[in-house]
Amino acid sequence: MAMAKPESRPTELPFPAGAPKDLKVSFEFFPPKTEKMAENLWRSITRLAPLQPRFVSVTYGAGGTTRERTHATVVRILKETELTPAAHLTCVNATTDQVDAVARDYWDAGVRHIVALRGDPPEGEQTYSPHPGGYAYAADLVAGLKRIADFDISVAAYPETHPQAKNPQADLDNLKRKLDGGADRAITQYFFGAEPFLRFLDRAGAAGISAPIVPGILPVQNFAQVLKFSEMSGTPVPAWMAGLFEGLDDDPETRKMVAVTAAAEQCRQLHAYGVKEFHFYTLNQADLSYAIAHILGIRPATPATAGSVE
């Protein structure tokens, strides 16, 4: 291929492309199972906290299995940090009274942000069936939470459609029901590249959805695991992703660098189309999300020093 002649090259080619200065981030963690995992989680939270995320959220185990651990983690964040915690809460395996009691406990502890979800079936069960005395779907949970208190509520959205939805339009109608019912924003399932999200924004806008939709960003460190999870969650994995991780099965260091580069590029592309907020699935590992946020121009808040002028 012939190289462009020097005189035909642009005279200015800023590098690196300017870092956006107007971004907001949030980080998602899962509750730890062991003391060692708790230490790791706490290290991650401490590392990411100076980036001043809008909130940090803590998941609720499939089948509602982590009720106590989620609660303990959320309350510890509230008590020991300046962060705003968001507690995930699901409908699975619980009556409405039980779910309401968890929500009331959160409110009484000072937690104001709930990520309201239907939830996935307990391990070993393939299909979801609502608890006979429980909330059937996330939209019902949103309504229940609003009856309890004026929570700030996030709900889930699926740019590439939830696998159990009747069709994409029914899934979008469901999202609108959740938002119209009192949810404040949607956070999406992860996706690759920028296109699935941008197309989804267009469809959501056409359906009359005006609430913020925040893209969920998954820095992919373990490609084999993501392939498995994506099959279950119905998230298409493009061929270029496989290409990016080709030959790196035994090379975790390079995989990390590739993960950061790919996710930072994804965020930059989304930002170029006006997206200003990102939710990172950290998997309790701070380093990848920290590096991506850094590339995006986010810097730790410098603590005010004694005698400094406001």
Ligand SMILES: Cc1cc2nc3c(=O)[nH]c(=O)nc-3n(C[C@H](O)[C@H](O)[C@H](O)COP(=O)(O)OP(=O)(O)OC[C@H]3O[C@@H](n4cnc5c(N)ncnc54)[C@H](O)[C@@H]3O)c2cc1C
């Ligand atoms: C940001 C985010 C965080 C998550 N955190 C957790 C977590 O902490 N714990 C966990 O277990 N899971 C979590 N999940 C996964 C989530 O629980 C699953 O994807 C679950 O299968 C769907 O939850 P939902 O809240 O989207 O459900 P819903 O909004 O209730 O929708 C579920 C499905 O049912 C369909 N549907 C809705 N209403 C009706 C109706 N009335 N009749 C027929 N069909 C209907 C929808 O189209 C969709 O296909 C999370 C997902 C995301 C995107």
